Amino acid sequence: MSGTPAQALIVQSDGTLLIDVHDPGFAAARDAVAPFAELEKSPEHMHTYRMSPLSLWNAASAGLDASTILARLEACSRYPIPENIRFFVRDTVSRFGTVRMTAVEGDDEVLFLDVPDTAVRSELAANTRLAKLLEPARDGFLLALYDRGTVKQEMVRIGYPVQDEAPLVEGEPFAFGFRDQAQTGAAFAVRDYQREAADTFFGGGSPGTGFGTVVLPCGAGKTVVGMAAMALLQTSTLILTTNVAAVHQWRDELLDKTTITEDDIGEYSGDTKRIRPVTVATYQILVWRADREQSFPHFRLFRERRWGLIIYDEVHLLPAPVFRVTAEIQAVRRLGLTATLVREDGREEDVFSLVGPKRYDVPWKELEAKGWIAEANCYEIRIDLPDELRIPYAVADKRGKFRIASENPRKLEVTRQLIENHPEDSILVIGQYIDQLEITARELGAPLITGKTPNAAREEIYRAFREQREQIIVVSKVANFAIDLPDASVAIQLSGTFGSRQEEAQRLGRILRPKKRNSFFYSLVSHHTTEEEFAANRQKFLTEQGYQYHIEQWELA
């Protein structure tokens, strides 16, 4: 039996699917379950996927029925499938399609919710939240076009996923292509997995496709996936991203790798508000308003143009108010891009239901093995607190303890030593506390970037770093998001927020871009302090992604 693909999978009663990486049937089992289960973690030996109602409905919307799902589980499963799982799959999948959303002929502002089942119809009519949005009609309900997302969201919440068959609107046409050679002179081609991700999202333009989320690690080229989706649709596109630096990165990438000209790219931020066929905006400007009583004036951007595609960069950071407006633009194709679907507010489900389901993901280590992202070595270095800080630490409150541990002055000495160990590398020193970063930057003689650093100064430092005039940059948490530092190969994390896994993903991403040498990710942690507990979260996240994690005790001279 050795070598058969039938036994790599273990189906647990709670919907967890475990796949034995060392089983010869690993790849087959992974490919079998990926369409209807979410990858939760991919450590060294057992990868964990999870079947949820949403993942099953997403699979159903892609045409998978319950018997196919169960047959796939049966084919790969090492043990008998729990009876409750059979029921769960059949029952959940059977709910998909009981409610359909279709266009109303002759009325573009209204949609029809087709509910043939009388009992379900009664249940929907009795739901107070839905009652405000639905108007009873024969065999169903009518709803306003702009309530399309809200109704779908609510229906998912009560267990009746909507099969959305209402057509998506076509945006203004906008033709462009990819360059064979980037403007920087480097050869350029969309990688296989990037093309596959874009194709899966596009779905050939068939019903039920054209909206969804692509999950790829930082450095894997999510921007290129977005551009590939744009190239498939050839339509005007609104790109939403986290900050101005990221806006500029998108703009630079578009100019570098596509035939789109500077004139066709608009920036919509606090500084500039220029709307063009391809417009890149920040979430901050969208959710800006004069006071809490006012509406969000910049939401009009969504209606300023007949967008054919909206790209949500770093979709896990999508601010809550943007959910609302996203609910209103369900007729527009939507692509979410992220490295992690972990949301600290736990609203992953809203991302799935409003932006769209996960359409594509690949374990990080798989991309690393193929050389698409750099091989990263993760080290946690434990450093004792100096004697003079032990009593202040002991008497401090919880937050105070964390700060003292984070700002352990011995970390500077270790940082210096680590830098000496990497004379050929480009190094980021990342921290949470400005005081600590200022001291570090001063001691190392390196430039410092914080949130207060003007964009122009920031870009100049980046340029110097790219051109290797600077070996080291000291950065605050602004480094967490969408800064492109292509040649960084070492990150030294002096301190962080309270073990945020999202932050870890982003910080690790800073060094994952493929390069000739391996990358190193160092976290400096004060020994015997609360920082160790928070470091455990980081350790968990990185090992769940399949990284080996080394811990060392630093012996100071």
Added chain:
Amino acid sequence: MGTPRAGEIVHWKASLLTVADEPFFDLVRNYLGPISSPYHKPQLVDQLAAFLRREDVQHAIVTSLSANDRELLAAIDLFDQGAGVARLLTLRALGTDTLDLHHRLVNLEDRLLVYREPKSGALFLNPLVAPALRKAGIGLLDLIPFEPIEPDASDWSGAPAPVDETAFFGILCLVCESSSLLKRDGSLKKRTAMDIRARMPWVTTRNDGERLVESMIDAAGQLGLIAWGADGTGEFDREAAHRFVEATTVSSSSGRHALLWTTTALCYGGVDIADEEPDITALAAVVDALIAAVPADRCTTMEGFATLVSLMVDTDWAVELAVGLLALGVIWEPAPGSVAVNPAATSEPTAAATEADVQDHQRGAAVVLEPTFEITIAPHAPMDRLMVRAPLFTLRSCDRVCRCELTREGVARAIRAGIAAAEIAPALEELTGRPLPQNVAFSLQRWTADHEAISLTDCVLLTVSEERRTLLEHARELAPFILARPAPGVFALDRTRESEWMTALRRLGIAVLPRVAGRVTGSGKAQAPGARHGRNRLGSANPGTATGDNPWVERLRNATTAPPPPGAALNREKEILAALDDADITDAGKEELALRIRRKLILLPEQVRPGAVRAERREAKGLDYVGKVRIIESALRTPGEKLEVIQRGRDGRPVRFLLSPSTLDRRGGEMVLVGEEITNGEVVRISVGKIALVRALRGWLSPRQ
């Protein structure tokens, strides 16, 4: 069991030599033909033995067996010390008709299939034919009807997964994590129940999952794995766990399963194990045998299953055991009202193991430790080695596979439970079959070091005033009892040697000692929640219930051999009857031989010959007054012979008596039969003239001495 033992044959021959001459020679004539004087009984017995050893004779015996024969032979074979009639009558499977049973037993004796031990009156299988009978499948399942499962119900996917030792391991982990799981009445605390449902999804798939968990916790206590404290909290007893797994590692994994299942089933069935003290080891052997040997495609009733258990072991708790086993999924209901052994419970090494598991085991993947500190434990993992380290594992979920996590708290629990810190990492490497991930090894080393950085000492703290401090600090008498000197004038004294250091202090001139402040008096250990008493039910007995050591398994497996087809017996009877037709024998002789053929006393055509029978009248009826008297007189002369008497009642309906005749008295012109009714012991007097039918019933060949 395959060949007759010499001692048993001697036993059989001796019993045959006690048979009275007349029935003895009748018996010999039947099997060996006419005999002539001088009679040498031991020689004739040897000839009978040689006859019975013949292959064709044994084949004829086996093919002649009816279902009734098989049932009764199986019942007799059940009792190692011989079967008394009274004991046989306790077997409900055999019915309650004493007369019928007597007829059947006497017939088996005439057929030389059983013999009666003269002193005790106990019945045994004839050792010369017993191996052939057992080989022919005579066994326990002849007593309990196990029907084939209906084809539409034989889809075993409907059978629940039996609660296996992985689940028990999960329970142990839970108890180690949170020692206070139960309320005082022994039921799960509400929050605990919710937690268990989340971590053990199998609990939610059963109607009585929580009760089952309670029973498992109870069973863990009964097996000594959990020691209950005075405050009702349970603590993992590592020593007991070691004893438990050592006692069971010599046997198969299923032996451990059988013990866990049996104990839990009894707890589930409401048996107060502490008070009733059922023999768990014996019951576990029975359970082990049943799951190993009863075919999974046969079913019986719950009552039948319980009867089978009570046939195998002397217990009052067969029904409770059956109910508990059903709840555990060891047996299941393929259809309403019927139960069968769950095929998943019969698999080795454990319930859901597959070939892939074995491969996993070979490449050391039965226990997988990730750099994330998560541990995946496959069903075939070495549970003996895991159970004794249960405190180390923090349970995340117990399902098709068990998922645990290695945590700082778990390491602390393990060390507290007596697992040496230095043992933890090597044990994990041994379990996983690979070196520990570096981050895990580092953390383990840190956690154990942290744990060892603080020590707690159980002591009495002696504080002395400044003026006497010097006296005590330098006193040689006190030095042996000082465990530590935490501060000047403060001494940690050995609590266990209190009387000694008190004496020493008195000698040093401290005559008046105050009471030890804050001391709590009272017993250390008390009763567990509810009626649960934690103690090791295994004692020193080895519960090794390995299939290979379990005699029940062979008996049950014998029972699964298909009996010869009924057509074979029919053909043989036709052959003998044809020989009878052709034989030159008187009509009376033919009538007697035909009767013997029906009673299966004639096994081969060669037994049909003149002189083989002695014509004997056995019944008389109606107006045949003389005939009735002769039969009664004959019965009075023959020790052990009984009489079946039918008399018409006043309403004309027949009334039947089974009598042991005492006398035949004359009362006026009428003869009166006096006898003791066998069924109730009452003395009965019946006028011969009023007897509608009297039939002599042959007594035992070997009368009781």
